Amino acid sequence: xxxxxxAKPASLESAFDRYYPAVFRFFRFRGADADTANDLAxxxxxxxxxxxxxxxxxxxxxxxxxxxxxxxxxxxxxKSEKGTLPLDDDLPQSDVPLxxxxxxxxxxxxxxxxLQTLDNRSREVIALKFSSxxxxxxxxxxxxxxxxNIGVVLxxxxxxxxxxxxxxxxxxxx
Amino acid sequence: xxxxxxxFIRNLDQLLDGRDTRANDPxxxxxxxxxxxxxxxxxxxxxxxxxxxxRRVNPSTKRKTFMQTLRTRPVLVVLIALLILLAxxxxxxxxxxxxxxxxxxxIVDQSAPLQVLAxxxxxxxxxxxxxxxxxxxxxxxxxxxxxxxxxxxxxxxxAKDVPCPDxxxxxxxxxxxxxxxxxxxxxxxxxxxxxxxxANVQDVTLLIPCIQGAGHVTLPLPENWELPIRFxxxxxxxxxxxxxxxxxxxxxxxxxxxNPLTITKVIETNDSYxxxxxxxxxxxxxxxxxxxxxxxxxDGNGKDVSFEGFPQDIGMPTPTSPNAEVxxxxxxxxxxxxxxxxxxxQYILADSSLETxxxxxxxxxxxxxxQAWQLDREFTLADRTFTxxxxxxxxxxxxxxxxxxxxxxxxxxxxxxxxxxDANGGGMDAGxxxxxxxxSVSVGPYKELPKGKLKVTISHPWLIGEIKDWTVDWxx
Numbered sequence: 001x002x003x004x005x006x007a008k009p010a011s012l013e014s015a016f017d018r019y020y021p022a023v024f025r026f027f028r029f030r031g032a033d034a035d036t037a038n039d040l041a042x043x044x045x046x047x048x049x050x051x052x053x054x055x056x057x058x059x060x061x062x063x064x065x066x067x068x069x070x071x072x073x074x075x076x077x078x079k080s081e082k083g084t085l086p087l088d089d090d091l092p093q094s095d096v097p098l099x100x101x102x103x104x105x106x107x108x109x110x111x112x113x114x115l116q117t118l119d120n121r122s123r124e125v126i127a128l129k130f131s132s133x134x135x136x137x138x139x140x141x142x143x144x145x146x147x148x149n150i151g152v153v154l155x156x157x158x159x160x161x162x163x164x165x166x167x168x169x170x171x172x173x174x
Numbered sequence: 175x176x177x178x179x180x181x182f183i184r185n186l187d188q189l190l191d192g193r194d195t196r197a198n199d200p201x202x203x204x205x206x207x208x209x210x211x212x213x214x215x216x217x218x219x220x221x222x223x224x225x226x227x228x229r230r231v232n233p234s235t236k237r238k239t240f241m242q243t244l245r246t247r248p249v250l251v252v253l254i255a256l257l258i259l260l261a262x263x264x265x266x267x268x269x270x271x272x273x274x275x276x277x278x279x280x281i282v283d284q285s286a287p288l289q290v291l292a293x294x295x296x297x298x299x300x301x302x303x304x305x306x307x308x309x310x311x312x313x314x315x316x317x318x319x320x321x322x323x324x325x326x327x328x329x330x331x332x333a334k335d336v337p338c339p340d341x342x343x344x345x346x347x348x349x350x351x352x353x354x355x356x357x358x359x360x361x362x363x364x365x366x367x368x369x370x371x372x373a374n375v376q377d378v379t380l381l382i383p384c385i386q387g388a389g390h391v392t393l394p395l396p397e398n399w400e401l402p403i404r405f406x407x408x409x410x411x412x413x414x415x416x417x418x419x420x421x422x423x424x425x426x427x428x429x430x431x432x433n434p435l436t437i438t439k440v441i442e443t444n445d446s447y448x449x450x451x452x453x454x455x456x457x458x459x460x461x462x463x464x465x466x467x468x469x470x471x472x473d474g475n476g477k478d479v480s481f482e483g484f485p486q487d488i489g490m491p492t493p494t495s496p497n498a499e500v501x502x503x504x505x506x507x508x509x510x511x512x513x514x515x516x517x518x519x520q521y522i523l524a525d526s527s528l529e530t531x532x533x534x535x536x537x538x539x540x541x542x543x544x545q546a547w548q549l550d551r552e553f554t555l556a557d558r559t560f561t562x563x564x565x566x567x568x569x570x571x572x573x574x575x576x577x578x579x580x581x582x583x584x585x586x587x588x589x590x591x592x593x594x595x596d597a598n599g600g601g602m603d604a605g606x607x608x609x610x611x612x613x614s615v616s617v618g619p620y621k622e623l624p625k626g627k628l629k630v631t632i633s634h635p636w637l638i639g640e641i642k643d644w645t646v647d648w649x650x
Contacts, residue, residue: 016219016223021213021217021219024219025214028216029208037216042219042220046223050340050341108212130205143594144593145591146589146591147528147633155182158201159201161207
């Protein structure tokens with residue numbers, strides 16, 4: 001008798017320690033403050049836990065699966081909560097112009113806020129790439145863009161980010 | 175531009191990999207600014223969630239250390255000499271834990287008194303009855319089994335519906351909710367595993383949001399079940415078979431090349447044996463795990479022994495190391511010893527080609543109505559030719575069905591451009607059926623199926639890699 005089944009990788013056990021910080025970084029890059037990013041990262045693992053039996057390692061790596069959940073949660077969070085920073089391409093709803101907020105912020109927040117001046121797609125691709133070093137292929141699967149397109153979006157987004165940071169430095173020095 | 179882009183991606187990958195690049199590309203400078211942000215110090219993983227994750231994916235993380243066990247069980251000190259003697263023979267029996275096997279429920283730790291279900295409990299809604307048939311509370315887990323009766327046959331088509339997405343929970347008297355940590359079953363019968371109950375808790379409530387294995391949206395069954403469960407001390411005459419844990423002795427490990435296929439537990443019941451085991455091997459260079467493996471058991475005469483893989487009350491054993499693959503089998507007594515267990519694994523490897531094929535596919539305004547499109551389109555990707563025979567619309571995904579006379583192809587990746595799958599269902603991109611020469615790729619799940627004219631991209635052929643065997647012998 002021959003029984004063919006699929007094996008469940010034991011690497012699930014280490015996934016929490018390996019990917020919680022990455023998922024946290026993803027939400028920080030998406031514009032959440034540290035507390036909110038921790039709450040959202042916890043939600044990702046709560047949701048993953050409740051669906052863990054449906055996780056199929058043949059269909060996706062655990063990292064890609066977790067980030068697909070994170071991406072969904074980020075979309076729903078900003079859609080329902082109107083989070084601390086806008087997810088869509090609208091300009092911020094704060095009374096203070098975003099550029100002003102950026103100048104006031106410390107270096108770390110300055111980079112994060114500069115990131116929020118980019119369009120939604122650029123922010124998302126950067127967040128996925130820099131939070132966990134997902135491959136362009138995995139990001140393509142998550143976002144529905146083609147793999148070669150991811151490279152182009154990354155390049156253009158980082159160029160825009162550099163310009164924003166340069167502009168901020170100029171304004172900050174004035 | 176393409177060459178520049180490739181160079182940028184290569185430099186960016188080097189940067190992400192911790193290797194600094196001398197390039198003064200402004201894009202890379204922005205990347206460096208992102209990489210040097212100290213965000214990890216703000217990351218605060220909740221300890222409780224971490225512990226729950228550990229228990230859920232590997233209940234053995236609650237296991238006591240050897241010294242803790244010694245402190246709580248002084249009698250064990252006397253047995254250590256015996257253990258050392260046994261170790262010299264190559265295999266030692268693990269004595270630290272008293273495991274027992276209860277048919278229908280599974281393996282439990284007997285180091286604390288067991289509690290069992292006082293009496294079966296039923297609830298009926300719309301003519302459908304759920305009965306909690308059995309339950310046990312032990313030192314390491316709580317197990318509950320239930321049966322569902324009188325489901326109308328016309329509602330047993332989960333493949334045409336969105337499956338029930340939420341697992342049952344166990345509610346304690348103080349309102350604490352236990353999430354499922356394991357289990358298996360089908361629409362008619364489920365076996366659920368939860369964390370151990372606190373001391374002095376005898377009453378819990380099983381909350382079943384919807385019936386597992388059944389449809390959830392188009393053919394809904396009654397939902398939000400609440401079944402009160404009362405535990406009482408287990409009767410003295412309850413049938414509990416002993417579980418023998420096998421661990422290679424240090425002496426054997428030091429002197430012999432370790433067999434990566436091992437047997438970890440042996441259970442002898444009145445008429446059968448149950449074995450659990452592990453395979454611990456590194457991936458062959460450049461290859462990936464296809465997730466497909468086979469088990470075969472032969473007796474002392476070389477004849478096949480019929481067995482049940484992953485018996486429902488044993489399921490997937492807990493691996494003893496993070497990279498181990500686990501298995502369990504049950505077979506009847508009466509074979510000619512010794513038996514030989516053969517574990518076969520199939521590996522796959524990715525073609526390095528970056529070629530893609532794009533084509534348009536019109537799913538129409540109501541894909542569910544059409545359900546299947548016969549396409550029979552032949553494609554060549556990275557010098558490999560295959561045919562997309564058909565596309566099927568499932569309740570929340572599309573299935574692309576391929577064949578090829580090139581038996582070296584295992585599968586391809588398929589993406590519907592602009593429609594990233596919704597992750598809540600679990601799967602993401604390619605679900606592969608490991609039959610050589612034909613395969614299916616499911617794209618989804620989606621809350622709502624993409625419709626109208628869709629652009630589909632096929633890429634990355636996956637090729638059949640090595641097939642390897644490992645064997646281990648055993649006799650009662």
